[in-house]
Amino acid sequence: MPSERPRLTPAVADVRRAVRTGLAAAAPAPAALVLVALSGGPDSLALAAATAFEAPRAGLRAGAVVVDHGLQEGSATVAAAAAETARALGLDPVLVRRVHVSAGGGPEDAARTARYAALDEALRETGSGHLLLGHTLDDQAETVLLGLARGSGPASLRGMAMNTPARAGGGARYLRPLLGVHRSTTVAFCSDSGLRPWTDPHNSDPAYLRVRVRDRVLPALERELGPGVADALARTAEQLREDADALDRFAAEWAEEVAGATDDGRLTLDVGGLAANPPALRQRILRFAAAGEFGVSLSRAHTLAISALVTDWHGQGEVAVPGVRVERQGGLLVFTPQSLPDPPS
Secondary structure: OOOOOOOOOHHHHHHHHHHHHHHHHHOOOOOOEEEEEOOOOHHHHHHHHHHHHHHHHOOOEEEEEEEEOOOOOOHHHHHHHHHHHHHHOOOOOEEEEEOOOOOOOOHHHHHHHHHHHHHHHHHHHHOOOEEEOOOOHHHHHHHHHHHHHHOOOHHHHOOOOOEEEOOOOOOOEEEOOOOOOOHHHHHHHHHHHOOOOOOOHHHHOOOOHHHHHHHHHHHHHHHHHOOOHHHHHHHHHHHHHHHHHHHHHHHHHHHHHHEEEOOOOOEEEEHHHHHOOOHHHHHHHHHHHHHHHHOOOOOHHHHHHHHHHHHOOOOOOOEEEOOEEEEEEOOEEEEEEOOOOOOOO
16 A cells, blocks of 8 residues: 655656656646556556656546456456555556457467457547556666567568557547666666566566566666666667658658549559669558558558569469459549459440
């Protein structure tokens, strides 16, 4: 249980400052409700305590959402304890949601999907427009390193943003005010504040790839390359995110210039306009077109195959990607949903 007057140590000051800055940048409406995703671990617990302190001073209300994944024995007890701590901190409302984690896909992805669905439902239920998440600088570094290992390109290397649209829609936002704060600082915050965080055994289970990165890979890099690797990876993510955002804006503008439609409503892109762009923009234009028109997410392999219709044209047939068929007709790329028949010849 938290003490009534925690000492204002450097860790407490750093976390509170990060939350204060994050809330100010997000600029919720006066008296708006902001929610904190609380697991009971040190990161989310420090975030919850700092938000409980800072939100009223910013003229805001603050509540919490505790998600019980039901994956471990005693998970309901852990969730109830986290909720009790949240109420003791002065957060209101405090919602506890038990979710079903499907067996399909990897366990980490399945748990994440179920968790965000519950968080989004909490946003809708309470009418809150902002949900604070406890991701730290160390989480950011791990995300970038995993993206490098998987070769997933800028989408992963740009890491997590401080402020992103929530999946709940309606203008709701996810906030990550602790992305510039080390995990060791949140641990110190809890200790200095008299808070007792829960230690998730999954966070030390080497069966999980992220745990191996955290406990083995990053420490090895620090030993061999010197201290500061996590900070460098986080800086890299910030720089790549800035570059990617700029390229995305240029690509969106170009997509409007080169896009058109056939008489029967099929999407077209002008081959000449695509060819005039460097590969980084051309591939983004293709991704934007497919996502905006068909709700389809294209991988790099998909966009490379479609790009060959522009840059390596020798009369080849259509390219089929998930949900869409693409063929070249003269100076146009024609996109046809897989559910539609070919147009009459």
